[in-house]
Amino acid sequence: METDLGKRDVRITFSSYDFLGYFIPGVTFITISLISEYFFKYFFLPSDKSILPLYILIEKIKGYFLTPESHWSIEIIILVLIIILSYSIGHLIGSISSFTLDRLFVGKVLKYPYIILLKIKSNVEISISDKFRKSLVLISFLFHFILILSLFLKQMVLIYILIILIFILLLLMFYNYLVNNKKPILRNIFYYLEKSYSFEIPLIKLSFNNLINFIRTISVNFLGIYKPFTDKFIAKFNYAYKRVFKSTPAEDGNLVYWFTRNYIIDKKPNFNSILEYWFNLYSFTRNLSTSLFLSYMYSIVIIQINLNSESRLINEFFSLNYGANAYKFFVLLILFASFGMLLRYYYLFYSHFSKYLYRTFYYIVSQENKKRKK
Structure with missing residues (x-):
């Protein structure tokens, strides 16, 4: 050129x-x-x-x-x-x-x-799996949810919620490590974690995943976001x-x-x-x-x-x-x-x-x- x-x-x-x-x-x-x-x-x-x-x-x-x-x-x-x-x-x-x-x-x-x-489907650009991407969004939502709760709940309740969130976050990080390092034996230990990671547990599927789908539907139909050429x-x-x-x-x-x-x-x-x-x-x-x-x-x-x-x-x-x-x-x-x-x-x-x-x-x-x- x-x-x-x-x-x-x-x-x-x-x-x-x-x-x-x-x-x-x-x-x-x-x-x-x-x-x-x-x-x-x-x-x-x-x-x-x-x-x-x-x-x-x-x-x-x-x-x-x-x-x-x-x-x-x-x-x-x-x-x-x-x-x-x-x-x-x-x-x-x-x-x-x-x-x-x-x-x-x-x-x-x-x-x-x-x-x-x-x-575009490029292995170079899409380096993070969809499961891990969803987990990041979920953790972000939980983080904001806890901050909002801090306005209405006293500190002790907030501390317990933070401990649970940190524990879930550590499990997700460890699970991601197992997947990236291809350790199938240890991965089986986290079967239910994998289920939640894939948004297959009914509670998560009915709440967070449906919320994401609703937001995406609104974004596509009314704002044109996520709508390709x-x-x-x-x-x-x-x-x-x-x-x-x-x-x-x-x-x-x-x-x-x-x-x-x-x-x-x-x-x-x-x-x-x-x-x-x-x-x-x-x-x-x-x-x-x-x-x-x-x-x-x-x-x-x-x-x-x-x-x-x-x-x-x-x-x-x-x-x-x-x-x-x-x-x-x-x-x-x-x-x-x-x-x-x-x-x-x-x-x-x-x-x-x-x-x-x-x-x-x-x-x-x-x-x-x-x-x-x-």
């Missing part, structure tokens, strides 16, 4: 995403975490010994710097420092979201869109891909993304601007989802630390009064907002960015073939 991409001057322009894509998730984390601490103090009136880092920091800044006698330049300096801090935290959140959501959650659990869209288009795409790169998508694996993206940049840079838009948008929603989830985790940690430090708060927190229920609802709302943005992220990644990428590549190649025939 002849290309002059390497001969052209490449200019990387600054976009609003380069700042807002990190600043907004950073300031979201700080703001929601601070609001969570203020709500906790307002509803439960903890003592001065309570551990509320952000609340204490803000109060000290107000007391030392934001007094009626302070100069206006102090406010400007504090504002600039907050912007820099939010932007820096946003970059940290971006790194966390890239690793956890993109590489682990999408790469290992949901599968990258090109694998589903193009119906038609066989006719896949055949045309594979033919065009092989004509350009002298290989197949199954052979190249995740290089399919990079090859097709660079080809579009080389041949039709104006089409790439649309790809950049979708890329920035799904990256922003991914970062925002992580920011919300970290705020939720921060709230859970603050709750547990303060409940353990002040026994007086335990009965009040686990009561059914208005303040306790309102605060728990607020914390759960953060979690659900995080899941909503996570779904939005994968929807944009799958249904907009990835579909546009591969359709555009095929369109450009087909148009070039028509010109050659004339």
Whole structure:
């Protein structure tokens, strides 16, 4: 394939995403975490010994710097420092979201869109068995379920649940070790574990597996997620891909993304601007989802630390009064907002960015073939 991409001057322009894509998730984390601490103090009136880092920091800044006698330049300096801090935290959140959501959650659990869209079956890419992938999802659901229970159950009950979860996790890890090392004799010992691992135990099959099927059905029918291209288009795409790169998508694996993206940049840079838009948008929603989830985790940690430090708060927190229920609802709302943005992220990644990428590549190649025939 002849290309002059390497001969052209490449200019990387600054976009609003380069700042807002990190600043907004950073300031979201700080703001929601601070609001969570203020709500906790307002509803439960903890003592001065309570551990509320952000609340204490803000109060000290107000007391030392934001007094009626302070100069206006102090406010400007504090504002600039907050912007820099939010932007820096946003970059940290971006790194966390890239690793956890993109590489682990999408790469290992949901599968990258090109694998589903193009119906690729590659031993290189699909290195984790479906059974182990389902177990990771199950453990993730159990983890979130236990965190939610921590808002309604006292610590001793939570500790027992955590012990059971850790025990199940260790069994799953040991079972996976036996399978990978092909030890059939020891594997028979874990017959029932294998059954649960395969989601064949009726209780698990009726609950978790059906929940996953329900979510997948909703995703396919209403969001278009997990719906591949038609066989006719896949055949045309594979033919065009092989004509350009002298290989197949199954052979190249995740290089399919990079090859097709660079080809579009080389041949039709104006089409790439649309790809950049979708890329920035799904990256922003991914970062925002992580920011919300970290705020939720921060709230859970603050709750547990303060409940353990002040026994007086335990009965009040686990009561059914208005303040306790309102605060728990607020914390759960953060979690659900995080899941909503996570779904939005994968929807944009799958249904907009990835579909546009591969359709555009095929369109450009087909148009070039028509010109050659004339």
